Amino acid sequence: MTELTNRSSSSQVADEERDIRVEDYLDDKLQNSTDLANIDALLEDVKAQQVLLQKQLQEAKGTLDESTEASRTHSNDTCERAKKYKSQQADIDRRLFIITRSETSDDAVRKFDASMESLRKLDVAQGYMELLIEVEKLSSEARRNFKKSPQAALQPYLRLQTLVNALREAQPAAEDAAPHLVDHVDRNARTLWKQMKDAFSSDFEATLRKMQWPGKDVTLDGSLEQEWNDGVKKLLELQEPELKARDNQDFEKASREEQLVLLPLEVMAKPLELRFKYHFEGDRPTNRLDKPEYFLSHVVGLLNTYDEFFAIYLQPILRDHFRISNLALTSIYIDSTSAFITSLLPMLRHKIFTLLPRIFHQPQLLSHLVHEIMSFDISMRDEWNYDGGNAVEGWKGLTWEVLVKKDWFGRWLEVEKNFALSRYQNIIDSPESGEIDYDSVNSGATKPTYAAVRVNDLLETITDRYRPLTSFSQKLRFLIDIQITIFDRLHSRLHDSLEAYLTITSSIARTVQGVSRESQAELRGLGGLERLCRVFGSAEYLEKKMRDWSDDIFFLELWDELQDRARRSTGEEPCWTYEHRRCSRADIECCRLRGRHRRSL
Incomplete structure (x- = not known):
């Protein structure tokens, strides 16, 4: 009864408010007698607005019904998923209890994690076994083909070397987790590489003997030239994984290591090295402590004698081979002259490093040796354009190796x-x-x-x-x-x-x-x-x-470098003011181009 009374009261209030709004509306539209003439138009306008409002009301009701239905459906779906999740969770807990025979879920989880760790280790062990099987298969295939045709053994060896490089690259990310595996694979690859290198080198040496290398007038006819080309290519292909590994090294690390000698040139340098030892490591008159220029000029003579041969016969092979391999190699591998110089440097290093301790207490001989080595370095840089594989800074030279690496500067x-x-x-x-x-x-x-x-x-x-x-x-x-x-x-x-x-x-x-x-x-x-x-x-x-x-470029460069180091240490710009009392025209122009000259009056 009270509810009906409240509804009746609310209806009366609503009617009164509606009457008041109607009255206000009519007062606003019918303010004088002339407005009565427009009453028909006013009625039509009111009817149109009523129709529009009715339409909007219907659309709002439809939208409300759709939203209500969607909300009800979503609520039902959520309830169903919650029930399913609880059912699945209960099933998982039941299975954990059954599998682990645990009384609590935490204990079951710990036992389950231990089982998963065992499975992971099993997967790792399986991966190790598969890798070892593949390594053994590649090694066996290479050795089997190697007996028939050394050339046929290259492909399995290259695949094996690729595995070695991949394992080395993956070691830092794996925190060096498999050192024994890497060592085993690397040892297999190195053993196979040595066998193939010895065989290829032996075949290539036979070809060199047919060529009468290292005679002064070495020439190649059609069949012999093809045999020589095949021997060079086989050795280059065998060395390609090693060159790729060096190519992938960062510049700073690669610059600290000695440059690789191409295998064909290593083989061709052996008779030259024997000749070098005959003249400069025995009792011959040419082996004199006070005449290091003898063996240094001998190396320069070898370059003058055989550079043309390498330019004619070796340079085209290097160009074609390394263009196909797509390696970003330096001049010591792609230029025949630089590659030949690189192959001669090991015997020079051995001679110099053996000679140094013998003249330690003989100052004149030590001074003479160092200055002869300096002259040799200058000759290699200026006359033979040898950069040692560093096109930016250039070749540091044997002098640097003696004074810095071997610590003889003091x-x-x-x-x-x-x-x-x-x-x-x-x-x-x-x-x-x-x-x-x-x-x-x-x-x-x-x-x-x-x-x-x-x-x-x-x-x-x-x-x-x-x-x-x-x-x-x-x-x-x-x-x-x-x-x-x-x-x-x-x-x-x-x-x-x-x-x-x-x-x-x-x-x-x-x-x-x-x-x-x-x-x-x-x-x-x-x-x-x-x-x-x-x-x-x-x-x-x-x-x-x-x-x-102050006009000598040598001392200008010293000053320039000193100012650069001072700037880097203090973080300030140096004062590039050369206040000479007198300056040559060339010096003024040089300093002006560098923006560092102000001539004081």
């Missing part, structure tokens, strides 16, 4: 310093060192002493001796430890001479040291003037010579 620097200081002392101790050299400069310039001229020649000689070095730190140590040391000694000598003159000619000298008036008068006369001219002329001469160093 001993060599000590030898050179002792030579330089000994030569400096001989210059100073010579009877005519303090005399003026009137012919060393033009007539309009002050005259230096013989000592100043010879010391400058010594400094320039020292520069020429360490100019070929490629290491900045080594150049800087030569400059500081030797040249600046000599400068300091000569400067101290000139300064002491000037101080002695000033002391003797002072009034205190007559009183304290007992210098007579006649001696002072003589020192203040022509004798003293000549003494001052020696000091002044020597100092000015050396100052002018040192200014000339």
